[in-house]
Amino acid sequence: MNIIEAVKGWFSKMTAFKSVKTALKDKNIPALDGYYENIKKWEKIYKGDSDWKIVSRGGIKGGTREINQMNAAKFVCNELLKLTFSEQVNISISDEELKKYIDDVLQQGGFWKSFPELLERFYALGGAALKAYIDNGKIRLDFVPATRFIPVSWDDVQITAGIFVSSITKNGKSYNLHEYHSFENGIEVIENYIYHVNSGSETPVKCRLSEIYPNLEERIEINGLSAPTFVYFKPHLANNINFDTPLGISVFANAVDTLKALDIVFDSFMREFILGKKRIIVPTSAIQIQYNETGIAKTYFDTNDEVYQAFRTDDTENLKIIDNTVELRVDEHISAINNLLDILCAQTGLSTGTLSFDSVQGVKTATEIISQNSQTYRTVAGHQNLIREAIEGLITSIIELSVNTGKITNSEYKINIKFDDSIITDKNTDIENAIKLNASGLISKTDAMIKIFGYDEKTAKEKLEEIVAEKRVEIGDFKLLDVLS
Secondary structure, three states: OOOOOOOOOOOOHHHHHHHHHHHOHHHOOOOOHHHHHHHHHHHHHHOOOOOOOEEEOOOOOOOEEEOOOOOHHHHHHHHHHHHHOOOOOEEEEOOHHHHHHHHHHHHHOOHHHHHHHHHHHHHHHOOEEEEEEEEOOEEEEEEEEHHHEEEEEEOOOOEEEEEEEEEEEEOOEEEEEEEEEEEEOOEEEEEEEEEEOOOOOOOOEEEOHHHHOOOOOOEEEEOOOOOOOEEEEOOOOOOOOOOOOOOOOOOOOOOHHHHHHHHHHHHHHHHHHHHOOOOEEOOHHHOEEEEOOOOOEEEEOOOOOOOOOOOOOOOHHHHOOEEOOOOOOHHHHHHHHHHHHHHHHHHOOOOOOOEEEEOOOEEEEOOOOOOOOOHHHHHHHHHHHHHHHHHHHHHHHHHHHHHHOOOOOOOOOOEEEEOOHHHOOOHHHHHHHHHHHHHOOOOOHHHHHHHHHOOOHHHHHHHHHHHHHHHHHHHHHHHHHHHHO
16 A cells, blocks of 8 residues: 555544544444544543643633643553563464564564554553555555544454544645455455545545555455454453443543542642742731832832831731741642552552552552462453454464465464563562472473463474483483493
């Protein structure tokens, strides 16, 4: 797909969704208007543009002001990203040549840079999609947030038809590219439509595809697939907002009130230092008057004037300079924020204390190893299982598209993905457990190596053979030396 002056960006999904429903009304798109309102709300909260961001100023001036926001939603999503995925994830494929090919495609497709970025938004918006496609004979990857994907049909296993929406700008005009993917009986059909989007109208105007994409076909058919060339995945959370959609929910979907409370308390904490500035009450006779260039009188107390002041002494009470500074409620605010963070952790599947706050570092995260019995460990394991399936699905799409285009030959292979769990588990403990299980005869040496190193079965057996061969040499040399001595 040649992109001409095209920019994929964030745009109003509500407008895009209505645009798609209007443009592709013959595709029987599900009534998900209300659901995408939720996605838009989660997106605004994640970006720090929540509905409670603006509050009344009060007082004589009135008006409104922006509150100081903690934006704890961002911290939660980023923490889950760090716990569930890192560049140390090991993707193993039993066929060594095939593994080198996949590594190259992932590297060239920007997987290691774009996937973590997508994953953080995935937690915020409740889902994402990965897509492999062919561009000028090369396999390319697309990392699609929930705002750019609309499911059309699905079964108990996967979404079988969906629409990808891209925002494109050319010659100062805005367009939406709608890619309608449908899959049935091993065949995927991709239909491409381009529409001009007028900001003054919600009705899109269909254009010729060649005007924007001269080399893109209107209809593409791909045979011999075991699954669609895209995979949608969502967080390990039950959707309690809409039971009838395959879409997921944000990890903070049920914690919006807590996020609002955190911003309110944090704003109060920040304003405590503004409203609690040192204030003194001075007698009126210590007030000086100065006229500005327009002749308006300004009264002030000169704190830099070190000369003697003349006061009347018949009213001793009014001679006092009184410190009227209020005591800052720092500890009370920090305690309230930490209590709310504990509630937020519980609502998002993290153990109490995972997020905390102090006046020096702000929001910080726990660094200690997480017990396998903890809530965080169970949550992370659940998310990783679904992420693993998504990556496996993407790799399968890459392989099948490559076979389809003749870049590689079909072969038997196994995919094994092992996450770097050193963040959430004690690796030494895992190794000791695997050794104990093998010593007691509950697992084989091959299984122990798979568990410890993340090898696939073929690689584990090859490594075992190398170890056995080395042992034979050592034993042989020992016997020879023993005889010679």
